[in-house]
Amino acid sequence: MKQKKMLSITLSQLKQLYCQELPELTSLAAESLDEADFKSRISKYLDTQPSAGSSADKQIRLLLSYDGQYIHELSTGEDIEIRTLALLRQFITGQMPDTDMPTDLFIDLYYQFKRLKQPEATPLSPNRIKNRTERWPTGLNKEVVRIREENKERMLHVLIQRIETRKAAATRFHFDEGISYEEKYRMVSEWWNDFRFHLAMAIKSPAELNRFLGNSLSTETMYLLSRARKKGMPFFATPYYLSLLNVSNEGYNDEAIRSYIFYSPDLVETYGQIRAWEKEDIVEPGKPNAAGWLLPDGHNIHRRYPEVAILIPDTMGRACGGLCASCQRMYDFQSERLNFEFDSLRPKESWDKKLRRLMTYFEEDTQLRDILITGGDALMSQNKTLRNMLDAVYRMAVRKQKANHDRPEGEKYAELQRVRLGSRLLAYLPMRINDELVEILRDFKEKASAVGVKQFIIQTHFQTPLEVTPEAEEAIRKILSAGWLITNQLVYTVAASRRGHTNRLRQVLNKLGVLCYYTFSVKGFDENHAVFTPNSRSMQEQQEEKIYGTLSAAQAAELSSLIATGEDTAVHIRRFMKKHNLPYLATDRSVLNLPAIGKSMTFKLIGITEKGKRVLCFEHDATRNHSPIIDQMGEIYIVENKSLAAYLRELSQMGEDLEDYTTLWTYTEGETEPRFSLYEYPEFEFETTRQMSNLEI
Numbered sequence: 001m002k003q004k005k006m007l008s009i010t011l012s013q014l015k016q017l018y019c020q021e022l023p024e025l026t027s028l029a030a031e032s033l034d035e036a037d038f039k040s041r042i043s044k045y046l047d048t049q050p051s052a053g054s055s056a057d058k059q060i061r062l063l064l065s066y067d068g069q070y071i072h073e074l075s076t077g078e079d080i081e082i083r084t085l086a087l088l089r090q091f092i093t094g095q096m097p098d099t100d101m102p103t104d105l106f107i108d109l110y111y112q113f114k115r116l117k118q119p120e121a122t123p124l125s126p127n128r129i130k131n132r133t134e135r136w137p138t139g140l141n142k143e144v145v146r147i148r149e150e151n152k153e154r155m156l157h158v159l160i161q162r163i164e165t166r167k168a169a170a171t172r173f174h175f176d177e178g179i180s181y182e183e184k185y186r187m188v189s190e191w192w193n194d195f196r197f198h199l200a201m202a203i204k205s206p207a208e209l210n211r212f213l214g215n216s217l218s219t220e221t222m223y224l225l226s227r228a229r230k231k232g233m234p235f236f237a238t239p240y241y242l243s244l245l246n247v248s249n250e251g252y253n254d255e256a257i258r259s260y261i262f263y264s265p266d267l268v269e270t271y272g273q274i275r276a277w278e279k280e281d282i283v284e285p286g287k288p289n290a291a292g293w294l295l296p297d298g299h300n301i302h303r304r305y306p307e308v309a310i311l312i313p314d315t316m317g318r319a320c321g322g323l324c325a326s327c328q329r330m331y332d333f334q335s336e337r338l339n340f341e342f343d344s345l346r347p348k349e350s351w352d353k354k355l356r357r358l359m360t361y362f363e364e365d366t367q368l369r370d371i372l373i374t375g376g377d378a379l380m381s382q383n384k385t386l387r388n389m390l391d392a393v394y395r396m397a398v399r400k401q402k403a404n405h406d407r408p409e410g411e412k413y414a415e416l417q418r419v420r421l422g423s424r425l426l427a428y429l430p431m432r433i434n435d436e437l438v439e440i441l442r443d444f445k446e447k448a449s450a451v452g453v454k455q456f457i458i459q460t461h462f463q464t465p466l467e468v469t470p471e472a473e474e475a476i477r478k479i480l481s482a483g484w485l486i487t488n489q490l491v492y493t494v495a496a497s498r499r500g501h502t503n504r505l506r507q508v509l510n511k512l513g514v515l516c517y518y519t520f521s522v523k524g525f526d527e528n529h530a531v532f533t534p535n536s537r538s539m540q541e542q543q544e545e546k547i548y549g550t551l552s553a554a555q556a557a558e559l560s561s562l563i564a565t566g567e568d569t570a571v572h573i574r575r576f577m578k579k580h581n582l583p584y585l586a587t588d589r590s591v592l593n594l595p596a597i598g599k600s601m602t603f604k605l606i607g608i609t610e611k612g613k614r615v616l617c618f619e620h621d622a623t624r625n626h627s628p629i630i631d632q633m634g635e636i637y638i639v640e641n642k643s644l645a646a647y648l649r650e651l652s653q654m655g656e657d658l659e660d661y662t663t664l665w666t667y668t669e670g671e672t673e674p675r676f677s678l679y680e681y682p683e684f685e686f687e688t689t690r691q692m693s694n695l696e697i
Contacts, residue, residue, distance in 0.1 A: 104612025513570025612643030
């Protein structure tokens with residue numbers, strides 16, 4: 001049966017399918033005395049099958065072993081009972097109390113039991129993968145550029161009207177009295193290239209949004225956005241980013257961008273009750289966070305690993321160039337720690353003093369060697385503010401290095417090796433990457449390199465190849481010219497998870513000199529239901545699509561050596577791919593951020609809820625250091641946000657051929673990929689202490 005038809009059948013039709021296709025299983029259920037007897041009969045049945053010892057056999061046995069157990073779900077903190085096979089028996093024997101129960105659980109189980117009797121589904125061929133990859137245009141495509149020029153032209157006239165109604169003194173972007181419309185048009189066309197103009201003209205209301213999009217939004221969308229505004233949800237989109245949308249019925253598919261701009265009903269409904277998935281981000285003065293780290297008062301430093309901590313400044317760096325609907329810090333926007341009130345975010349006189357105290361935390365910690373300045377968005381800070389922060393980081397690195405001179409071998413502290421700036425402005429507002437910023441980055445790298453800092457990285461976030469525009473291409477070129485590397489993190493939303501989409505993003509970014517770093521699963525809370533992609537799809541993409549860009553250990557070492565200095569990065573990457581005949585570089589890892597644990601994709605399927613959501617048992621990533629708190633946490637259980645069936649229905653609504661995804665059901669376990677060698681910390685020339693400071697377990 002075709003997958004699309006399978007996903008639309010009723011419970012009674014599905015039961016008939018079980019009787020026809022899985023007669024032995026239905027007989028075991030009918031003959032069983034109770035749930036325990038049913039599970040015992042399944043176990044004995046498995047012993048007699050030729051498939052004993054296969055991955056399918058092991059998966060059924062794993063479901064059997066967990067059935068009836070209670071687990072502690074880490075993201076919600078709730079204890080839940082696994083009743084996968086108990087519910088299956090009720091379904092087959094007609095004893096289900098809820099006749100309106102979704103079919104999703106039993107569809108998933110159908111495919112698991114079918115694996116015992118039939119060969120595993122065949123992955124798509126290389127040619128099919130290539131075809132699915134090439135269907136996605138980039139923002140550099142001529143037809144895409146043409147459509148966006150038309151969007152820009154329309155918006156320029158809307159901007160003129162908007163400026164005409166603003167108070168002249170309210171902004172530097174105003175018209176003097178008496179000038180002609182042609183002059184106004186010329187001025188706005190020039191201002192379009194100024195990132196400050198886009199921030200000043202950012203759209204913050206549903207009515208404005210619809211106007212900028214040519215009144216193309218549906219009544220349903222407008223109602224939803226109005227509800228969001230009444231609930232106090234911030235909305236912020238620049239004219240530049242809105243010009244990337246396709247408001248016509250022809251041309252490119254912009255769903256991956258739309259799912260970042262437009263809020264889902266689930267997000268709007270839950271806003272106000274959103275909890276922090278990153279439990280380690282909840283900080284109480286004097287108490288360790290969920291990962292065991294003691295942090296300075298406030299919300300400026302976030303930490304889960306020994307070697308790295310995040311710095312969120314009290315500046316405009318707490319804002320962004322837009323609000324992503326799937327933002328992992330939506331909790332902070334809800335609590336108003338992050339916002340778009342730029343005047344209130346300008347650095348106060350007290351910030352410099354606070355920054356010195358925060359740098360002391362890094363300086364006096366035994367293990368910290370990596371600082372990630374983010375927010376918000378690090379590049380939202382003004383150039384002067386950013387220069388001051390980087391100078392503070394430099395002075396801290398110098399002090400930490402000097403202090404080590406008096407410490408014996410084996411007691412020396414880790415010194416600063418890596419500095420990263422987290423920013424999505426390369427996609428949201430690439431005009432921000434101006435010459436002054438490039439000079440700041442170049443100067444910092446030159447002096448920080450002299451005191452032992454070895455890696456300088458802009459950690460950005462392109463969500464779709466459509467965001468890689470000519471403006472973004474120029475921004476990338478400028479940053480690379482300063483000798484900094486650029487790495488990309490992708491959030492694996494439903495739209496981004498369509499076959500070939502991520503490969504196409506890798507392809508276009510690699511050619512421009514950008515390396516891919518992480519592909520993140522969306523956090524599984526209710527607010528993200530619409531954009532959540534099950535982890536099995538991450539594994540399917542990893543093993544069936546990304547595989548064609550896999551590097552051998554020797555190739556990874558060669559590439560790392562070529563680009564380690566940050567000189568001519570784009571040229572080196574293009575030559576490397578040509579030399580080794582690689583369509584793209586699979587340097588990114590698919591991961592889920594486990595609350596208080598860190599990133600991992602090592603999991604196994606141990607149950608399925610009555611709504612068909614998979615229950616996964618995770619292990620931490622064994623390839624990197626963790627807080628010792630993991631030794632106390634035991635097994636980690638996460639219930640996914642949606643069922644595989646629900647996910648496939650969404651793909652179908654987006655126009656995907658579900659026969660491209662037939663192997664999805666077979667991905668019931670995962671293993672975290674090795675880290676690309678460049679992402680490993682360099683070895684020190686001295687022996688550091690193993691003692692961890694700022695830790696309380």
